[in-house]
Amino acid sequence: MPDRNSPPVIAVRNLQRTYRKDGGETPVLLGITLEVRRGEFVAITGASGSGKSTLLNLLGLLDQPDGGTYLLDGADVSQADDDARSLLRSRHIGFVFQQFHLMERATALDNVMLPLQYVAEEPPDGEARARAALETVGLGHRLTHLPGELSGGEQQRVAIARALINDPSLLLADEPTGNLDARSGAEVMTLLRSLKAAGRTIVLVTHNPDLAAQADRVLMLRDGRLDPRDAG
Amino acid sequence: MLRARRHWRQARLSLRLLAAHRLRTALSAAGLVSGVAMVIVMVALGRGAERRVVERVRALGTDLLVVSAATAPRIAGRVRQVATTTLLRPGDAAAVLEEVPRARAAAAAVHRTLVVRADSRNTTVAVTGTTPEGLRIRGISAVRGRVHDGDEERERRRVAVLGPVLAGTLFGAEDPIGREVRIGNTPFAVIGVASPRGVDPGGADLDNAVTIPLGTALRRVVNVPYVDALYVQGRGTSELEALEQEVRAMLKERHRVREGGPEPYAVQNQAVILRTERAAARALDQLTVSVAALAVLVGGIGILAVMLISVRERTREIGLRRALGARRGDIRAQFVTEAVLLAMAGGAGGVAAGVLVTLLGAALSSWTPVIPWGAAAASVAASALLGLAVGTIPAARAARLEPVAALRDA
Numbered sequence: 001m002p003d004r005n006s007p008p009v010i011a012v013r014n015l016q017r018t019y020r021k022d023g024g025e026t027p028v029l030l031g032i033t034l035e036v037r038r039g040e041f042v043a044i045t046g047a048s049g050s051g052k053s054t055l056l057n058l059l060g061l062l063d064q065p066d067g068g069t070y071l072l073d074g075a076d077v078s079q080a081d082d083d084a085r086s087l088l089r090s091r092h093i094g095f096v097f098q099q100f101h102l103m104e105r106a107t108a109l110d111n112v113m114l115p116l117q118y119v120a121e122e123p124p125d126g127e128a129r130a131r132a133a134l135e136t137v138g139l140g141h142r143l144t145h146l147p148g149e150l151s152g153g154e155q156q157r158v159a160i161a162r163a164l165i166n167d168p169s170l171l172l173a174d175e176p177t178g179n180l181d182a183r184s185g186a187e188v189m190t191l192l193r194s195l196k197a198a199g200r201t202i203v204l205v206t207h208n209p210d211l212a213a214q215a216d217r218v219l220m221l222r223d224g225r226l227d228p229r230d231a232g
Numbered sequence: 233m234l235r236a237r238r239h240w241r242q243a244r245l246s247l248r249l250l251a252a253h254r255l256r257t258a259l260s261a262a263g264l265v266s267g268v269a270m271v272i273v274m275v276a277l278g279r280g281a282e283r284r285v286v287e288r289v290r291a292l293g294t295d296l297l298v299v300s301a302a303t304a305p306r307i308a309g310r311v312r313q314v315a316t317t318t319l320l321r322p323g324d325a326a327a328v329l330e331e332v333p334r335a336r337a338a339a340a341a342v343h344r345t346l347v348v349r350a351d352s353r354n355t356t357v358a359v360t361g362t363t364p365e366g367l368r369i370r371g372i373s374a375v376r377g378r379v380h381d382g383d384e385e386r387e388r389r390r391v392a393v394l395g396p397v398l399a400g401t402l403f404g405a406e407d408p409i410g411r412e413v414r415i416g417n418t419p420f421a422v423i424g425v426a427s428p429r430g431v432d433p434g435g436a437d438l439d440n441a442v443t444i445p446l447g448t449a450l451r452r453v454v455n456v457p458y459v460d461a462l463y464v465q466g467r468g469t470s471e472l473e474a475l476e477q478e479v480r481a482m483l484k485e486r487h488r489v490r491e492g493g494p495e496p497y498a499v500q501n502q503a504v505i506l507r508t509e510r511a512a513a514r515a516l517d518q519l520t521v522s523v524a525a526l527a528v529l530v531g532g533i534g535i536l537a538v539m540l541i542s543v544r545e546r547t548r549e550i551g552l553r554r555a556l557g558a559r560r561g562d563i564r565a566q567f568v569t570e571a572v573l574l575a576m577a578g579g580a581g582g583v584a585a586g587v588l589v590t591l592l593g594a595a596l597s598s599w600t601p602v603i604p605w606g607a608a609a610a611s612v613a614a615s616a617l618l619g620l621a622v623g624t625i626p627a628a629r630a631a632r633l634e635p636v637a638a639l640r641d642a
Binding site: 057091097099105106113 | 241242245248249252548549551552553554555556557558559560561562635636639
């Protein structure tokens with residue numbers, strides 16, 4: 001159940017982003033306001049070019065907004081510099097990508113442990129945690145496999161375990177089933193729902209309305225704004 | 233502890249990556265490997281040459297002064313005899329021994345280059361006339377037969393000791409003892425064959441020579457009353473400078489050399505020669521180092537090229553690491569570390585190759601190998617620095633990448 005007492009994981013007010021290139025300006029996000037409470041599973045959807053990826057990059061602190069405020073876990077991060085954002089990403093955000101982005105030459109276990117390199121204080125029980133994370137996603141028997149030896153669905157589950165290793169406040173999934181067949185995709189969605197059930201806060205970005213429908217709440221992006229009809 | 237483990241895990245991953253691109257890694261390091269190998273071999277050769285020079289000079293004795301009856305200017309660091317003088321006499325040797333307490337032994341000698349004949353064979357060699365004392369000072373002893381003694385010296389007997397090379401030239405495998413040789417036009421009886429002495433620092437073969445009594449040489453061969461050289465042996469290398477001063481002063485007085493005027497003889501100090509020869513061998517070292525620096529620089533370019541390619545190829549990995557929380561500095565450190573690892577591997581490979589070539593060369597030729605471990609350690613250290621230097625460029629490029637763009641990279 002969404003927690004009503006602690007501050008929202010994401011509190012965004014009038015967030016704007018404009019791309020400048022060759023002297024021209026392309027406004028992509030025109031003023032996004034949204035809130036995601038702890039334990040919520042929110043889907044952001046919209047046609048391609050609607051600004052989904054841009055919003056995801058801003059929420060994931062991979063990019064900096066041109067205007068508006070962003071409170072992550074109650075702290076204003078809209079003006080954080082590159083190093084500060086890096087540190088915040090390591091602590092607060094777990095990414096799941098469409099292309100998995102696993103290191104080809106590292107075992108599942110080493111892949112899952114990769115984020116431990118970038119937190120300020122590496123936990124002493126890193127390997128145990130990585131094992132536990134792989135157990136959670138149902139890959140306890142694949143610890144020493146290389147990505148090439150795993151199916152697509154298994155690879156994405158390794159990536160989810162990697163996203164969980166630092167116990168982030170927010171799981172950001174960008175078209176997590178986009179490179180998977182229907183069955184593996186369904187498995188990944190089931191996994192995400194079970195994580196939500198265990199208390200994880202998840203933001204899913206997808207163009208697929210069927211996937212979006214599996215979230216608690218669906219936000220529709222249209223031409224750089226959230227459609228007021230479903231703004232929660 | 234944790235930090236160390238984290239670095240170790242990253243290094244392991246980097247090494248696995250380098251290993252995966254085996255051919256490319258090898259090619260990129262090849263320049264450095266060959267550069268460092270060249271350095272090792274050249275330094276080894278230089279050290280070997282230096283050691284041989286030192287051994288040669290030592291073989292002649294580092295407690296020795298040679299007074300030459302010639303003004304002897306140094307041209308390009310080497311003594312060139314220009315004009316001989318007639319000042320030195322056989323009696324000077326005895327006088328030196330008497331008046332200079334630091335002198336332990338002294339002998340006079342004459343040198344000529346003459347034709348030596350035996351039956352139908354003849355050759356031109358260095359002829360030395362000196363006393364039994366002179367033989368002892370110069371370390372000339374007989375490996376077969378004997379050397380001449382005091383009686384033969386006094387009686388000016390026509391006896392000769394052949395150097396081993398000359399003995400071979402004139403008599404081949406036959407025994408030369410008791411045979412006759414003609415030095416110039418004078419017949420001599422061969423009484424001995426000298427033990428091998430090698431080559432002197434000036435490059436002259438000391439074994440292609442013949443030695444006869446001094447008196448015989450003066451009276452029957454060169455027919456002059458003056459000698460070409462005085463050998464003066466001191467009591468040790470450390471006293472050689474003082475000995476030189478005393479001998480110079482004594483000769484100046486004895487021969488009434490004008491104060492402040494040029495001395496009509498030159499004094500060679502073996503300790504000085506040793507120093508000079510060693511410096512010459514060292515000069516080669518400096519050349520080596522310059523060539524090495526160039527070779528290593530070229531090696532660095534190879535590593536730079538491969539690291540730049542690597543950054544391009546691993547754009548998505550960089551994006552991923554950034555997304556996982558890597559700061560620009562972490563990315564920079566990672567690529568610099570990889571460049572340093574690559575360069576050090578290249579340096580170590582070069583050392584291994586250089587040592588191998590040196591040992592192989594030594595095994596195929598006669599000289600004893602001198603492995604320059606100092607240069608080897610310096611090479612690996614220099615390689616690491618090189619990696620650090622060339623690694624900064626690709627590392628900066630990697631760190632500059634924007635995470636969003638890097639993740640999108642196809």
